Amino acid sequence: xxxxxxxxxxxxxxxxxxxxxxxxxxxxxxxxxxxxxxxxxxxxxxxxxxxxxxxxxxxxxxxxxxxxxxxxxxxxxxxxxxxxxxxxxxxxxxxxxxxxxxxxxxxxxxxxxxxxxxxxxxxxxxxxxxxxxxxxxxxxxxxxxxxxxxxxxxxxxxxxxxxxxxxxxxxxxxxxxxxxxxxxxxxxxxxxxxx
Amino acid sequence: xxxxxxxxxxxxxxxxxxxxxxxxxxxxxxxxxxxxxxxxxxxxxxxxxxxxxxxxxxxxxxxxxxxxxxxxxxxxxxxxxxxxxxxxxxxxxxxxxxxxxxxxxxxxxxxxxxxxxxxxxxxxxxxxxxxxxxxxxxxxxxxxxxxx
Numbered sequence: 001x002x003x004x005x006x007x008x009x010x011x012x013x014x015x016x017x018x019x020x021x022x023x024x025x026x027x028x029x030x031x032x033x034x035x036x037x038x039x040x041x042x043x044x045x046x047x048x049x050x051x052x053x054x055x056x057x058x059x060x061x062x063x064x065x066x067x068x069x070x071x072x073x074x075x076x077x078x079x080x081x082x083x084x085x086x087x088x089x090x091x092x093x094x095x096x097x098x099x100x101x102x103x104x105x106x107x108x109x110x111x112x113x114x115x116x117x118x119x120x121x122x123x124x125x126x127x128x129x130x131x132x133x134x135x136x137x138x139x140x141x142x143x144x145x146x147x148x149x150x151x152x153x154x155x156x157x158x159x160x161x162x163x164x165x166x167x168x169x170x171x172x173x174x175x176x177x178x179x180x181x182x183x184x185x186x187x188x189x190x191x192x193x194x195x
Numbered sequence: 196x197x198x199x200x201x202x203x204x205x206x207x208x209x210x211x212x213x214x215x216x217x218x219x220x221x222x223x224x225x226x227x228x229x230x231x232x233x234x235x236x237x238x239x240x241x242x243x244x245x246x247x248x249x250x251x252x253x254x255x256x257x258x259x260x261x262x263x264x265x266x267x268x269x270x271x272x273x274x275x276x277x278x279x280x281x282x283x284x285x286x287x288x289x290x291x292x293x294x295x296x297x298x299x300x301x302x303x304x305x306x307x308x309x310x311x312x313x314x315x316x317x318x319x320x321x322x323x324x325x326x327x328x329x330x331x332x333x334x335x336x337x338x339x340x341x342x343x
């Protein structure tokens with residue numbers, strides 16, 4: 001049997017003994033799931049790559065403690081989501097600092113139209129990421145599996161070891177919360193009066 | 196402004212988007228969609244949401260596994276170096292402490308201080324020195340007097 005055919009439990013057991021090719025096989029198997037999660041929350045820049053690397057480093061450090069209660073993919077998705085949300089928080093802090101410095105210096109550059117569209121998309125991603133961060137973890141895990149990972153309801157239920165009905169109710173609540181972030185924010189009185 | 200549809204509608208639209216609805220049910224849902232502006236708006240919103248959370252080319256740049264292994268190796272190397280250096284650092288720190296302690300014991304010990312106080316460079320503390328150094332207020336002085 002090759003490493004590619006071995007199941008996660010066997011690879012984890014071998015990686016625990018210091019078998020580097022076994023750990024590498026785990027990385028190669030789950031990199032795309034980790035990438036989807038990191039990029040859904042952070043976009044496709046270097047930050048997502050860094051979060052992906054950190055997620056696997058954290059897995060490597062906790063191999064001995066991994067009991068296999070959740071599937072490895074669920075465990076990785078949880079780590080990646082938490083790391084990505086932390087990265088988002090630091091990004092927001094940096095952005096706020098930058099904005100303060102920029103405003104003080106009065107050097108706001110003109111944005112090109114393409115850049116503006118990109119900015120709007122990034123803002124939307126940030127809003128959604130924030131909404132995902134605010135979901136209770138059970139709902140967040142379902143949302144990450146079903147929406148981000150695009151797994152079916154049945155696969156999500158299997159991965160999270162939940163009944164289908166529970167997946168559907170958590171998904172429905174999570175989806176409704178995310179949907180609300182797509183509502184345009186209510187107009188402020190200033191905006192109303194300028195119309 | 197739109198009214199919100201029941202959550203089941205969102206789930207149905209999601210399944211439709213993912214091709215997870217059987218053909219007959221999908222056709223019925225499409226018919227409903229064609230006749231329902233609110234449902235159409237929900238679908239548009241869901242499409243935007245999925246476009247953002249499901250990036251089309253969500254893969255890491257080539258060499259990702261190499262980068263992970265390089266960082267793990269670097270981290271392991273750093274930990275190993277720290278462990279290797281630890282006995283030497285600990286011995287050096289102990290030597291510094293012993294030298295300073297011996298210096299204190301030899302050069303700064305006076306008759307009033309014990310050997311331990313001298314090693315750690317502690318000056319003997321009495322009520323008098325405390326009151327004299329800190330200019331303590333009358334309350335403390337009074338209570339000291341009372342105690343004596």
